[in-house]
Amino acid sequence: MRIKGRVISKGFAEGEVIVSKRRFSFLGDVDLNGIVVAEDSDILGESISNRIFVFYGGRGSTVGTYILLRMKKRGTAPKGIINVETDPTIAVGAIVAEIPLMDRLELNPLELFRSGDYVVINAYEGYVEKRV
Numbered sequence: 001m002r003i004k005g006r007v008i009s010k011g012f013a014e015g016e017v018i019v020s021k022r023r024f025s026f027l028g029d030v031d032l033n034g035i036v037v038a039e040d041s042d043i044l045g046e047s048i049s050n051r052i053f054v055f056y057g058g059r060g061s062t063v064g065t066y067i068l069l070r071m072k073k074r075g076t077a078p079k080g081i082i083n084v085e086t087d088p089t090i091a092v093g094a095i096v097a098e099i100p101l102m103d104r105l106e107l108n109p110l111e112l113f114r115s116g117d118y119v120v121i122n123a124y125e126g127y128v129e130k131r132v
Helices: 064-074 088-097
Strands: 002-004 006-009 012-019 052-055 080-083 101-103 118-122 127-131
Touching: 006 088, 012 080, 052 118, 064 088, 080 088, 080 118, 088 101
Parallel strands: 012 052, 052 080, 080 101
Antiparallel strands: 002 127, 006 101, 012 118, 118 127
16 A cells, blocks of 8 residues: 655655654654663654654754764664654754655554554655555
8 A cells, every 4th residue: 555645855765663653852762772762652662773663743852863863873773754744853864864754644654554564665756655
């Protein structure tokens, strides 16, 4: 099933999904190894590293942009990101770290995807695809 959306950061990624229904900040919600450390997170203790990270959108500091870039350089960043609505901090972080990012999908990604699903992000052609 292909779902169209808005491309924020171009690229192609595929892999296992991890879903958080909450807003997320790369400053304070995750460590540099990709482990979620925010006590109020619904995915506390989970790794977002090398997965497709689906979450509502960002919250918090613009420093999160640099944390995402550092994670990319360390090899611990998500392969791709899908948001309901992307905020500027997440957008800039994904662009500078060259991580495919899409939002405003035709269907709500928080209802469509579950952790463990396999998803393709084609942020060149503007769609995501859930694989069975």
